[in-house]
Amino acid sequence: MSSPIGRFISLEGIFVFTLTNNGYKYFTLNLVEHLKRAKVPWKLCVVCADASSFRFFQIQSIDCVKASSFLPETGPDISPFGTTHFQRLNRKKVELLTEFVTNPAIKHGIYMDGDIAVYNDFVPDIVTRLNTGPEKLFLQCDEGSVADCSGCPCPNGCTGFIAWSHSISPTIFRVNTETMAIWKEKPEDQVFVNRMLKQENVVWGTLPRGLYANGQFVSRFRVDPTKKENAMLLHYNYLVGMDKQRRMKSGGDWLIQF
Numbered sequence: 001m002s003s004p005i006g007r008f009i010s011l012e013g014i015f016v017f018t019l020t021n022n023g024y025k026y027f028t029l030n031l032v033e034h035l036k037r038a039k040v041p042w043k044l045c046v047v048c049a050d051a052s053s054f055r056f057f058q059i060q061s062i063d064c065v066k067a068s069s070f071l072p073e074t075g076p077d078i079s080p081f082g083t084t085h086f087q088r089l090n091r092k093k094v095e096l097l098t099e100f101v102t103n104p105a106i107k108h109g110i111y112m113d114g115d116i117a118v119y120n121d122f123v124p125d126i127v128t129r130l131n132t133g134p135e136k137l138f139l140q141c142d143e144g145s146v147a148d149c150s151g152c153p154c155p156n157g158c159t160g161f162i163a164w165s166h167s168i169s170p171t172i173f174r175v176n177t178e179t180m181a182i183w184k185e186k187p188e189d190q191v192f193v194n195r196m197l198k199q200e201n202v203v204w205g206t207l208p209r210g211l212y213a214n215g216q217f218v219s220r221f222r223v224d225p226t227k228k229e230n231a232m233l234l235h236y237n238y239l240v241g242m243d244k245q246r247r248m249k250s251g252g253d254w255l256i257q258f
Contacts, residue, residue, distance in 0.1 A: 003065035013107025027114035117253035
């Protein structure tokens, strides 16, 4: 990191961060507003991958940090899934995870995507799970249905929400000469991390789907908004581009004026 992160680490060693760029800045701002509404006592670390997003959050008076090296500017639109720009942002994400997992000041860390609506403070629940079970890593389940996770470990862990304890090995996030072939095969962080979890035989778990819902639950939450009262969050994945924003608006989860 080119900026220090100590001010974002709580006295208990809790650190929560997200990664953004110019095309994703409004989703990140919306996430910040959700955290304000949920009245969380901790401070989200917004890591800016390009100069435009860094300037934007400074103008919004939102504390943020620069990535160690800015990515090329991609314009104000979201980078389409699978494009070079999308893959570069994915690579930056696993680089940050490798760095933060090895930071001794971070006892428990959480990464979250910007397209997430937060309804309740999830940190106490996450810390309890990390402290009481054998798993020192949790991912959101990203299965394409609303049924319970179909396997143990899950066949499709979602890297849009990751929680870890400091004892976890950074190998599962590290792209180097030994793992470059795996990364190049399909340069996306979710594919890479799921492959590495299998290769390294890491003990990990998925979070309860009703509490940490993915995009398959969007329609259910819109039909029955009371589900938000008990859920921690809803991740609007499985949607792309402006359709993602439209669905967040129709579900009452777009909290900003942009």
